[in-house]
Amino acid sequence: MDKIEDFLKYLSKGVDFSDEARDLISSIVKIKRFQKGDLLIEQEQEKVLHTYFVLNGVLRSFIIDKNGKEHTVQFAIKNWWISDYIGYYGNSEAMLNVDCITDCTVIKLNRASIQEVFARFPEFETFHRKNLERTFVRLNKRIVNHLQLSARDRYLNFITEYPEMESVAMNYHIASYLGITQQSLSRIRAGK
């Protein structure tokens, strides 16, 4: 149960909420433990009804293209959220996969339950709206950087933003996140 406390503590940094809201949230969240390699969401297999908050571990979302190649869309570490947000917000089947790069503990939240929290406690909708705005900034920066920066500069940005990823992610995770080949990633790392 202490893990739910961690989640409530995270929420309390952004929202001032009542004991009633606390009880509702505690009743709707589920703690899930996964092992390295486990799939939380599988491309084209199901409607995306859940989002995940990371208590421990590292996850990623990715797409497998028609040639079988994986492309990393997002990484998530402690205190981040992850899902296939195309399916989740688009109310559609999964377009992406989400898997565990390391063993993970996550909070699993159901979309319908979150809507219930928003309806009863609007302060959580404001919190969510602000989170979305921040994530929106991050996605826009990623698009802008992809358009204007060299592969080397994109890599340098990446290791600044995710310093812990170098030691846990595979080369092809990082290369495909940056939209470059593994050979290019090796050359950049070697300073060539």
Add this chain to the structure above:
Amino acid sequence: MDKIEDFLKYLSKGVDFSDEARDLISSIVKIKRFQKGDLLIEQEQEKVLHTYFVLNGVLRSFIIDKNGKEHTVQFAIKNWWISDYIGYYGNSEAMLNVDCITDCTVIKLNRASIQEVFARFPEFETFHRKNLERTFVRLNKRIVNHLQLSARDRYLNFITEYPEMESVAMNYHIASYLGITQQSLSRIRAGK
């Protein structure tokens, strides 16, 4: 004044609001007319305090890189929103420019006024949150497509999503939006 009616009509499709809310909104929006080529937001020149709703015309946001090259980040047509959302939501100086590809009529909204509307009429925060979620899906799809699709498929997606853009946007607007050279764009259009 009929232009404000157009904006209120757009809002009424997504929110059920009172006459009081209507009066508040009418009092805070400003209609602005711009000519082709006019800059609404200039990179690095100011804090981004406004967002724009397009009543007529076509606009784009873009960044000029250190070599002076322009990269298109977003297009906006009738009933779309545009700003430099990195600066706007990040509460920072403009990272992007926004200019008019054609003569434009827009509704100009100030961030502080929008916050006031959210505080007094939370139904608009819900409306905004849902818009953000839809835009979030669109941005995620753009990132996924950029990672996995060929330049040709990205172009085909683009003309499906923005059919009117082919006739008004310059080649370098579209090429830089897709992250390809103008030469590649010409080859793709010629079916080569």
